[in-house]
Amino acid sequence: MTEQEKYETLEKFQESIGEKQSISFPEVERFIEETEGEICPEDIIDFLSANGITVIGFQREEHPRHLRKDDPLWLYIKEVGRVEILGKEREIKVATEMEEALHKIRDIIPANTMSIALLVRIGKMVKTRELPLDEFTKVTVGDPLATTDEKRVDALQILSKIEDNLEKIRELIRKNRTLKRTSKTNKEKLEKLHKTVKANVGQLELCSRALEMVKPLFNKIVDCVERLDDRLDNIAEAAKLDPDKLRKETDAILKGQTTSVKVAKKLKVTVSLINEATIQRKREHRIKKCLEETSLISLEELVELIEASEKEWETYEECKRLLVEANVRLVINIAKNYTNQGVEFLDLIQEGNTALIKAVERFDPRRGFKLGTYAIWWIRQAMLRTLAEQSHVVKLPTYLVQWIRRYARIAQELSQKLGREPTPFEVSEAIDVEPGRTSKMRRFFTSQVSLNKSLGDDDSRTLEDIIADESTTSPMNTANLTMLQSELKRVLETLTPKEQRVITLRFGLEDNMPRTLEEIGQIFDLSRERIRQIEMKALSKLRHPSKMEKLLPYFRE
Missing domain, CATH: 1.10.10.10 (Winged helix-like DNA-binding domain superfamily/Winged helix DNA-binding domain)
Structure with missing residues (x-):
């Protein structure tokens, strides 16, 4: 069963529950039988928790310890409890605003050949796998359920088209430079290529990570233009002149309409100051001309778009913050399933929060699912990966970690059916594995525990304090x-x-x-x-x- 089919199956199950705020665990078991065991109980319970539905009768591990009011974890959970939970409509609205802000930021890239070239270079990092595909694009040109490799091929094909069009744009710019003017035909070709590149960039569905890599380039363009303007403004301010008037007079000197001496006499300043201002104005024109040659729109329009994008970035970050904070409770609920397995509870929450942020960045509100439904898979995967990598002194192979989880899940199911702890032989029969092999595999169930772990609320001692030191003779x-x-x-x-x-x-x-x-x-x-x-x-x-x-x-x- 694919992830998309899981979403649809779980959504149908939720619809069958109706307006009820809780269901019994036997109902969940019947649903598992209907799906022929394709969806495990943890997936279903996490999904229902994300949608505010409680499962009665499911034995979830208790919280690792009772928390004191000065405990960092207690303070964190208390702070999370104050955050407003977004309804489905508000959540979709915020997610849509976030996506629209990202689209407006993305639309600046085709306006300049330097940013297009940078995008192509970033795309080559995806090709060489230096940059993960999911940090570059959400592209789904063909099948929305395409594999990562298929998506990579689609993205690279689009990037290849962008690179070809970039070469055509550069060739036209070189021709215009040779002709010292832009012909009507070349102008039309540039406009057409600009629209084509804009459409191609739109197809890529760039992620925020890729746009953040392009952002410094646009900041440099704006800084360059502002520094040029500031230098002439400083000269005018030192001479107590109007900057616009000084620009007008220096432009006249550059066009040969007047001389520095006449302007100095007119403005009642020294000739050396006018010469300095003229040199600065000439440099300003030269640099701006270079920037205009690399831009497919006017420099003024480009600067306005870049400055407007700063507000869009603020909108994007604010919407992202709202969505993340509203779903942190989900991370804590899922983390409770994996306590006492070799990784500290706070570390699990940390990994879950990182995965939640990634899920928010890739969330598509047009699919019709709630963010919590989509984020569950990211959060659980991050926690399982952390447990696989950190819960043992020696990293276990993935297949062995999966086997351990399967053993634990079936042992829990048998415990609920039998009303007691199942024997290793009973579990072996249930998972169709020889008892001898099960005994060997159970040796990997042990996990590491921090010696600095506190013993409890009213006990300031740590685990290290109560472990016997066998190398030293007892005083008794x-x-x-x-x-x-x-x-x-x-x-x-x-x-x-x-x-x-x-x-x-x-x-x-x-x-x-x-x-x-x-x-x-x-x-x-x-x-x-x-x-x-x-x-x-x-x-x-x-x-x-x-x-x-x-x-x-x-x-x-």
């Missing part, structure tokens, strides 16, 4: 051992010096090095048998109840 054991040694010393003092020495050497009580009977015999210059007799006699004395009762408590512990 050290104290017990010291007391045992002291008591053992007092008991041994009840023996004769020779017996005490034999027992100490035999069991290594001083240096932790037990000796054999033969080794002890050599020390005392006695036979092995005699040492054994001394040992047996000493042990017999130590087994006396009066001595044993002093030592037994240490061994019982």
Whole structure:
């Protein structure tokens, strides 16, 4: 089942629910059976949550912990709760405004050959896969359900046409420069090519990322024009002259209608100042002429369009902010499904928010779906990818991650049916996998946990504080051992010096090095048998109840 078919199936299911604000989980299970298991329960529940419908009886993992009022997560959720939720009509209106603003920004690109050339260069980055296709265009020339590779081919074909037309435009500009004027025929050809390129750029459905890459070029054009105007304005201001009047007089000098001396005398300023202003005015004309040659509309119109686009960018960003903030609740709801799986709850929300922004940028309100319906797939995919990459010390293959998720989902379904935790054998039967293989795969279920994780609300300790340090002896054991040694010393003092020495050497009580009977015999210059007799006699004395009762408590512990 394709994503489009999933959308349509879920929309029909929502329509069948009607105005109800909640449904039971068995109803969801019946719907899953009707779709022959093509849509998993999590997809359906996330979709219904996005549309304000609660599923009763579905066991969702509780929130990872009860939050304190000074907890960053609690403050974040509190802030999110204050954001206004947009209705379907308002959401479509805001999304349409955002799309229209983007279209107006996009329409500036065909107005200048430098911006067209930059677009072609960006397109080549898509061709070499330096830039992802979905960050460049939303193009769907043919089938709207086309694969990414098919969309890439469509986009590259359009870019090829734009590049061909750009070469034709440049050739006409070169001809006009040679003729030192624009012929009527060439002007008509340029206008026709401008319309063609504009239509081609419109077909590309450029994303905001691509337009942001072109934006600096337009900013440079406006800055260049403003700097040129400012320099002559500064000269006029220093001489306390009207800038427009100074421009008019310097233009007359450049046309040969007057001289610097006459103008200086007329304006009551020095000749050097007029010469400086004339040089600046000449430079201004030269640079503006170069800019006009690269533009398919007048320079004044181009500057006006670029300045107007700044307002469109503001509109776009404001609409985008409204749509993102109105759907952040959805990110939190989906993130709850993936808690305690090796990635912190806040990290899941972070990934989900990034995916939500991408979904907003690519949302098409004309499809008739709500943004939440469309964004679910982006958010879930981002979270699943994060879990696959970060939840294990060693990154697991995609097929293994998918198998683990399938195992967990079926185990949950069996748990609800049986009313208890299913055995590994029961799960193996349900997923049609050999029990032995299931046992091997279950070894990958473990995940990493941060040692800095808090233990709870009223406990300031972290997980690190309660993990036993096996490399260090426990203070309790050290104290017990010291007391045992002291008591053992007092008991041994009840023996004769020779017996005490034999027992100490035999069991290594001083240096932790037990000796054999033969080794002890050599020390005392006695036979092995005699040492054994001394040992047996000493042990017999130590087994006396009066001595044993002093030592037994240490061994019982």
